[in-house]
Each structure stands twice: as structure tokens, then as C-alpha cells.
Amino acid sequence: MTETVTAKEPIKASEIDPKFKYELSKMHGGEKLLRCFQCGTCTSDCPVARFSDTYRPRQIIRMAQLGLKERVLKSDTLWLCASCFTCTDRCPQDVEVASVIRVLRNLAAEKGIVPVVFKEQASSILDSGYAYKIPELRVKKRETQGLPPLPKGNPENIRKALKGVKFLKNIEKKGEQREQ
Amino acid sequence: MSSKYLIFLGCAIPYRVSAYEISARKVLQKLGVELAEMPEFNCCGLPLDPVSHETMLILAAKNLALAEQTGLNILTLCPGCSGTLKKVNKILKKDKTLREQINGHLKKAGLEFKGTAVTKHIIQVLMEDVGLEKIKNSVVKPLTMLKVAEHVGCHLLRPKEYSDFDDPEDPKTLKTLIEATGATCLGYIDETECCGAPSVGISDKVALQLARDKLSHIKMVDAQALITICPFCHIMFDTNELRIERMFNEAYGIPVLHYPQLLGLAMGMTPEELALKEHRVDTSKILKQVIEGAN
Numbered sequence: 001m002t003e004t005v006t007a008k009e010p011i012k013a014s015e016i017d018p019k020f021k022y023e024l025s026k027m028h029g030g031e032k033l034l035r036c037f038q039c040g041t042c043t044s045d046c047p048v049a050r051f052s053d054t055y056r057p058r059q060i061i062r063m064a065q066l067g068l069k070e071r072v073l074k075s076d077t078l079w080l081c082a083s084c085f086t087c088t089d090r091c092p093q094d095v096e097v098a099s100v101i102r103v104l105r106n107l108a109a110e111k112g113i114v115p116v117v118f119k120e121q122a123s124s125i126l127d128s129g130y131a132y133k134i135p136e137l138r139v140k141k142r143e144t145q146g147l148p149p150l151p152k153g154n155p156e157n158i159r160k161a162l163k164g165v166k167f168l169k170n171i172e173k174k175g176e177q178r179e180q
Numbered sequence: 181m182s183s184k185y186l187i188f189l190g191c192a193i194p195y196r197v198s199a200y201e202i203s204a205r206k207v208l209q210k211l212g213v214e215l216a217e218m219p220e221f222n223c224c225g226l227p228l229d230p231v232s233h234e235t236m237l238i239l240a241a242k243n244l245a246l247a248e249q250t251g252l253n254i255l256t257l258c259p260g261c262s263g264t265l266k267k268v269n270k271i272l273k274k275d276k277t278l279r280e281q282i283n284g285h286l287k288k289a290g291l292e293f294k295g296t297a298v299t300k301h302i303i304q305v306l307m308e309d310v311g312l313e314k315i316k317n318s319v320v321k322p323l324t325m326l327k328v329a330e331h332v333g334c335h336l337l338r339p340k341e342y343s344d345f346d347d348p349e350d351p352k353t354l355k356t357l358i359e360a361t362g363a364t365c366l367g368y369i370d371e372t373e374c375c376g377a378p379s380v381g382i383s384d385k386v387a388l389q390l391a392r393d394k395l396s397h398i399k400m401v402d403a404q405a406l407i408t409i410c411p412f413c414h415i416m417f418d419t420n421e422l423r424i425e426r427m428f429n430e431a432y433g434i435p436v437l438h439y440p441q442l443l444g445l446a447m448g449m450t451p452e453e454l455a456l457k458e459h460r461v462d463t464s465k466i467l468k469q470v471i472e473g474a475n
Contacts (some may be wrong), residue, residue, distance in 0.1 A: 028233060028278070029233065047373050047374045047376075047390055048374075048379060048386055048390070050390075050393075051385075051386045051389040051390060051393075052383070052386050055386075079230070079382045080379060080382055080383055080386065081230075082334075082374050082376065082377075082378040082379045082387075082390075083229070083230065083334075083378050084334040084338065084373075084374040084378070085334060085335075085338035085339040086334075086338065086373075086374070088338070088339045089338055089339055089340045089348055089349075096339075098339070102229060102230055102233060103233075105230045105231060106230070106231065106232060106233055109230075109231040109232060114231055115381070115382060116381075117381035117382065118227070118228065118230065118231045121223075121227045121228060122228055122231070122235075125222065125223045125227075125228070125239070129220075129221050129222035129223065130191045130194070130195070130221070130222075130223060131191040131192075131223045131227045132191050132192070132195040132196075134191075134194055134195050138194065138195070138196075138198075139194075141198075142194075142198075145198060145202055145455070146202065147198070147201060147202065147205070148217055149217075150189075150194050150221075151189070151217055151218040151219070151220065151221035152220060152221065153220070153221055153222055154220045154222070157220070157242075157289040157290075158222050158239075158242070158289075160288040160289045161238050161239075161242055161285045161286055161288055161289040161291070162235060162238055162239075162285065163285070163288055164285070165232060165234050165235055165238070165285075166232075166234075167228075167231055167232035167234070167235055168232070168235065
């Protein structure tokens with residue numbers, strides 16, 4: 001497995017950002033990070049943790065609370081959350097664990113760490129409105145299947161509405177770099 | 181009583197799960213639910229939430245604003261879409277600052293979110309709008325010979341805060357709807373657990389292990405079929421069932437039906453009408469039983 005082992009390396013005082021938890025607490029979805037008292041309900045109920053040797057939501061929350069900013073944002077395990085929201089619904093402290101993880105992923109994405117599957121979906125949405133490139137054959141087949149025409153995306157309007165969103169600048173810039 | 185909805189297809193269904201759409205439209209039409217098409221479409225936003233919450237909010241709000249212009253409420257087949265549209269509608273109605281920020285974006289596309297469109301998943305429409313009595317009355321071939329299992333998936337009812345029906349820890353709606361067809365709905369271990377689909381592309385190994393775990397629990401109770409209401413769950417269990425069998429050297433052979441297909445069979449529709457041939461896992465054994473059992 002290429003999953004990171006960084007979580008187990010000794011912590012150096014120099015890698016701690018004491019203000020990180022407050023930064024997260026101000027973000028939509030991260031407000032209740034400080035309520036976590038590490039009971040472990042999230043990890044014990046997490047379906048992904050059952051089958052992954054490294055993904056532990058409690059550990060991610062603790063790293064965020066401790067201010068291990070770089071370590072948590074660069075961690076591969078951050079992307080394993082299936083967003084099933086079981087942890088969010090069962091957390092006795094109402095931390096909204098899955099939302100904190102989403103906030104951390106969003107920050108990682110702003111730094112340019114974006115798994116390829118998301119890049120593909122983002123560019124497909126920008127091009128067609130749909131998250132997947134639906135083959136022309138399938139669109140045409142609808143008529144023979146007795147289905148009405150597929151509603152059309154409006155890429156121009158989508159781009160207008162998404163103008164100024166930081167994440168997308170990142171996607172488009174990356175796309176250009178690949179072409180060079 | 182008839183009702184009219186704007187059908188929101190989402191991305192996965194037109195991409196590779198058309199049997200769900202075909203069967204849903206047929207069943208809804210027969211039950212008097214009229215459907216209108218989205219005037220313009222973009223993804224609900226959910227797939228991009230992990231990388232950009234703001235993008236998700238804008239994409240969802242854009243669809244809600246478009247629906248509001250039509251004056252119709254939204255019906256989705258995908259729980260990811262209904263979950264997202266419900267959630268964003270509630271968040272933006274509550275948070276004025278955020279609403280103004282998102283509306284600033286929508287304005288550039290000539291739209292405004294007001295929060296007047298209600299979103300429901302198809303099983304919620306069947307239960308709340310059509311009603312159990314009408315569904316039971318539409319059954320002409322009770323499927324009493326079938327013992328099936330259900331899989332509700334995650335986003336229909338989680339997070340609890342944004343769902344407006346049923347209980348994510350002990351969901352009843354799908355079970356009740358299955359039993360309305362005459363079939364028996366069996367319980368099994370970890371019924372409410374995730375199918376693994378969201379982890380595909382990040383770690384296929386973890387994703388397939390999750391689906392396998394569910395399939396093994398379903399097999400344990402001898403279910404003849406698995407009933408789903410989500411395109412992604414369906415892909416995990418149907419499209420990937422053979423892959424799981426090869427990977428773990430096990431045999432499941434559990435056919436996976438979209439709920440409208442099960443209901444359609446009970447309503448007397450043919451397997452062809454319900455696009456049951458599009459499935460990867462062979463459905464002929466249970467279809468034979470349905471046809472012979474009912475005669």
C-alpha cells in the first residue's frame with residue numbers, strides 16, 4: 001500500500017501550527033472541531049476503517065486539533081472517507097466529523113492536492129454539465145428506449161456562475177500545464 | 181389525485197444506469213405522477229464537495245433556482261442528488277450571508293435562489309404522495325414467492341439533520357414499499373452500511389471489500405435478490421458483482437433490481453418493459469419464478 005505512514009512519525013514542535021484549529025473552526029463545517037474528546041465512536045463505526053489499515057477518522061480529527069497542518073493535509077488517508085456520514089450522525093459530541101474531513105480536503109485541494117478522479121469530474125462538469133462524459137451513442141439511444149431527450153447542460157452559464165471560485169482556477173491551470 | 185414533478189436525473193443514471201430511469205418513468209406514469217424535464221441541467225454538485233464546498237453549493241443552488249422558475253418541485257432517482265439538493269436548500273434558507281454570497285454567483289448566470297422548491301427522492305414520493313394504498317391496489321401479480329433484501333444506502337437519510345423522513349439507523353420506507361409488492365423483505369447484518377461506491381477511484385480495494393461484506397451478509401439470509409434505490413449502489417452490487425466474485429474467489433449470483441423494477445413486475449409489466457436485460461447479474465432465475473409463481 002502507498003498509504004502514508006507519516007501519522008506514526010514523531011511530532012516535531014516546529015511542525016505544529018497552534019492557530020490551525022481556530023482557522024478550521026471558522027470554516028463552514030469545521031465549527032465544532034474543538035468539541036471532539038477523542039472517544040473513538042467515529043472510527044469504530046466507520047465502514048472504511050474496517051477495511052483500511054490506515055484510515056482512522058479520530059486520528060484525522062486529532063491531527064487537526066493538534067495543528068499538524070501539513071501532515072494532515074498531505075495525508076493520503078484523508079481521501080479515503082466515503083462520506084457516508086455515519087460518524088456525523090453518531091458522534092456524541094456532534095462534531096460533524098465528515099464535514100471536518102471535507103473542510104480539510106478542501107484546504108488540501110486549494111494547495112493543489114486533488115486526486116485525479118475529482119479533476120476528471122470537474123472538467124466534465126465544466127464542459128457538459130454532467131460529471132461523466134456521456135457517450136453520444138447513449139444520448140441517441142434514449143429515443144429507442146422510449147426516453148425523452150437528455151436535458152442539456154449550459155457550460156457557458158456554469159462557468160459564469162462558478163467565476164471566482166478558487167478551486168476551479170487550480171483545475172484549469174493544471175490542465176494547461178499538462179498540455180505544455 | 182395526480183401530482184407533477186420536475187425529474188432530476190443526475191449524472192450516473194444517463195451515463196450507465198438507464199434501466200432505473202426506464203422503470204421509474206413507467207411505474208410513476210401508471211401511478212399518476214406526471215413528470216416534466218429539467219429545462220437545463222448541471223450536476224447536483226455532490227461529487228465535487230470533497231474538493232470544493234463552494235462549487236457544490238453553487239451547482240446545487242443553480243439547479244434549485246432553475247426548478248423554482250418552473251414552479252415545480254423536484255423528484256430525483258439518485259439519493260446523492262436528493263440529499264444534496266435538500267441539504268443546500270436548508271443551509272441557504274437558514275444562512276443569509278452564505279445565501280447572498282451564492283446568489284452573487286448565480287446572478288452572473290441570470291439566476292436567483294429563493295428556497296421555494298421542495299426535493300424528494302422517488303421512494304419518498306411513492307410513500308408520501310402516491311400512498312401505500314394506491315400502490316397496493318396497483319399490484320396485479322403479488323410477488324409472494326420472492327424473498328429479497330434491501331439496501332437504502334447512505335445519502336437518502338444521512339446526515340440525519342438534513343433528511344426530512346424515515347430513520348437512518350432503522351429505515352422503514354423501502355421495506356414497506358417492498359412488502360407492498362407482496363415480496364418478503366429479509367433483515368441482515370449491517371443493513372444500513374455503505375456500499376463502498378464513493379471510494380472507487382481512491383481505493384478500489386476498500387470499495388470492493390465494502391460491497392463484498394454486504395453481499396456476503398445478504399447471501400447469508402438466502403435473499404433471492406437485492407433491491408436498490410441508488411445508481412451508485414446498483415453499480416457496486418450489479419456491475420461489480422462479477423469483479424468481486426473473481427477478486428475473492430467466491431460466488432454470489434445475487435440479482436440486483438431497482439425498486440421500480442420490482443414494483444413494475446408486481447404491477448404486471450414485462451421484464452422487457454422494465455429493462456431487466458440490461459443488468460450484469462443474470463435475473464432470469466427470479467423472473468422465471470415471478471412469471472410461473474403468479475400464474
